Amino acid sequence: MSRPIVIKNASLYGDTPATLLIEDGVITTVAQDAASIATPDDAVVIEAEGLVALPGLVDLHTHLREPGREDAETIETGSRAAARGGWTAVHAMANTNPVADTAGVVEQVYSRGQEIGLVDVFPVGAVTVGLKGEHLSEMGAMANSKARVRLFSDDGVCVYDPVIMRRALEYVKAFDGAVVQHAQDLRLTEGSQMHEGVVSAELGLAGWPAVAEESIVARDALLAEHVGSRVHVQHLSTAGSVEIIRWAKARGINVTAEATPHHLLLTDESARTYDPLFKVNPPLRTQSDVDALRAAVADGTIDIIATDHAPHASEDKDCEWAAASFGMLGLETALGVIQKVLVDTGAATWRDVARLMSETPARIGMVDDRHGRPLAAGEPANVTLVDPNATWTVDAAQLASRARNTPYGGIELPGRAVATFLRGVPTHLDTQLEGAFA
Ligand SMILES: NC(=O)N[C@@H](CC(=O)O)C(=O)O
Numbered sequence: 429m430s431r432p433i434v435i436k437n438a439s440l441y442g443d444t445p446a447t448l449l450i451e452d453g454v455i456t457t458v459a460q461d462a463a464s465i466a467t468p469d470d471a472v473v474i475e476a477e478g479l480v481a482l483p484g485l486v487d488l489h490t491h492l493r494e495p496g497r498e499d500a501e502t503i504e505t506g507s508r509a510a511a512r513g514g515w516t517a518v519h520a521m522a523n524t525n526p527v528a529d530t531a532g533v534v535e536q537v538y539s540r541g542q543e544i545g546l547v548d549v550f551p552v553g554a555v556t557v558g559l560k561g562e563h564l565s566e567m568g569a570m571a572n573s574k575a576r577v578r579l580f581s582d583d584g585v586c587v588y589d590p591v592i593m594r595r596a597l598e599y600v601k602a603f604d605g606a607v608v609q610h611a612q613d614l615r616l617t618e619g620s621q622m623h624e625g626v627v628s629a630e631l632g633l634a635g636w637p638a639v640a641e642e643s644i645v646a647r648d649a650l651l652a653e654h655v656g657s658r659v660h661v662q663h664l665s666t667a668g669s670v671e672i673i674r675w676a677k678a679r680g681i682n683v684t685a686e687a688t689p690h691h692l693l694l695t696d697e698s699a700r701t702y703d704p705l706f707k708v709n710p711p712l713r714t715q716s717d718v719d720a721l722r723a724a725v726a727d728g729t730i731d732i733i734a735t736d737h738a739p740h741a742s743e744d745k746d747c748e749w750a751a752a753s754f755g756m757l758g759l760e761t762a763l764g765v766i767q768k769v770l771v772d773t774g775a776a777t778w779r780d781v782a783r784l785m786s787e788t789p790a791r792i793g794m795v796d797d798r799h800g801r802p803l804a805a806g807e808p809a810n811v812t813l814v815d816p817n818a819t820w821t822v823d824a825a826q827l828a829s830r831a832r833n834t835p836y837g838g839i840e841l842p843g844r845a846v847a848t849f850l851r852g853v854p855t856h857l858d859t860q861l862e863g864a865f866a
């Protein structure tokens with residue numbers, strides 16, 4: 429049995445200071461006045477004045493690469509990266525090798541996550557066999573497996589065939605699941621290397637036009653309406669996609685959308701470095717797209733922040749732009765980037781961050797009702813403590829992830845997770861807090 433933990437005078441959701449008592453994995457008391465709590469003798473006391481307490485973060489979009497590319501990331505290294513970033517649950521995408529398109533693979537991924545115990549790993553099932561876009565995978569078997577899969581995605585590629593997309597949307601209704609779409613018209617993006625615009629023209633790199641995303645977002649919203657199902661759109665990247673989601677929601681369509689930290693901070697100007705660290709799908713867009721995404725997060729059109737943590741082995745990134753893989757790391761830097769672009773700019777409060785990075789992703793994910801819960805007595809002790817006054821310089825070599833492909837190396841970020849608790853167990857402690865548990 430683990431020792432009780434007292435988190436003393438933390439700023440709850442960035443608001444009022446309160447003290448939390450955690451016993452046997454559960455928050456048993458929340459009190460304004462620390463002195464009113466009878467501290468058990470063997471309790472670990474964390475002096476948390478100035479730290480923000482949030483519900484443990486839930487990432488709806490993570491790539492863990494296991495099975496198949498353990499040279500880039502494993503469930504263990506990815507779990508450690510997640511815990512350090514303040515996450516208590518991650519949804520692992522299906523584009524592994526073998527693809528997570530059977531009950532066997534999703535059960536293995538789920539069980540390995542539990543064995544490691546640093547975050548809950550919820551496997552996302554593939555929509556189609558082998559991500560080939562031709563035949564629906566055994567979605568029902570994955571849903572009924574012990575991994576209890578509720579989200580299905582061919583992420584990495586788009587479910588392009590509208591008939592397959594329609595069938596998938598119909599199928600997930602049986603277990604209240606959702607189809608999670610990587611919106612990319614395959615024909616309009618053949619050979620694409622970056623956002624199609626002024627910069628791609630100047631650099632002579634093949635473009636990925638905004639319409640290639642927007643046309644699929646619109647189509648899928650209409651399909652979800654037609655069959656009365658639920659669709660979640662991944663990594664929204666353009667101002668036009670935001671307008672379509674806004675329209676779809678106003679029309680009552682059951683659609684949700686995510687934005688990544690990198691699409692809220694970086695633009696296609698980064699490609700001028702020719703550094704493949706900035707090569708990602710969908711591509712980094714223009715400043716007006718970034719502004720539209722931030723406004724959409726602020727007004728609720730975009731429901732959640734998700735990392736799209738995409739580790740790649742160095743041989744797939746240390747090469748010329750055209751040959752490099754798409755994707756960048758995100759788990760360990762997400763909180764810092766979000767504080768920088770949303771909290772410090774006044775676009776969002778910490779309460780909003782709790783909604784965007786924990787409560788709503790848990791609700792969309794549906795797998796496990798122990799995540800995204802309020803910080804209140806009787807709730808599971810999934811808690812993240814953030815130091816909003818910390819500044820730190822991202823050092824790729826120091827990341828817990830096995831991969832090194834962060835676009836933020838050498839950049840100073842605010843907002844660091846200093847402690848993460850999964851059902852009362854510390855899964856990450858900054859050096860300043862390690863002493864308390866010694
Ligand atoms: N985002 C990326 O550029 N890459 C992701 C796939 C994806 O999310 O589409 C990957 O698996 O590497």
Ligand SMILES: [Zn+2]
Pocket residue numbers: 583584585610662663709710
């Ligand atoms: Zn994707």
Ligand SMILES: [Zn+2]
Pocket residue numbers: 489491521583584736738
């Ligand atoms: Zn992805």
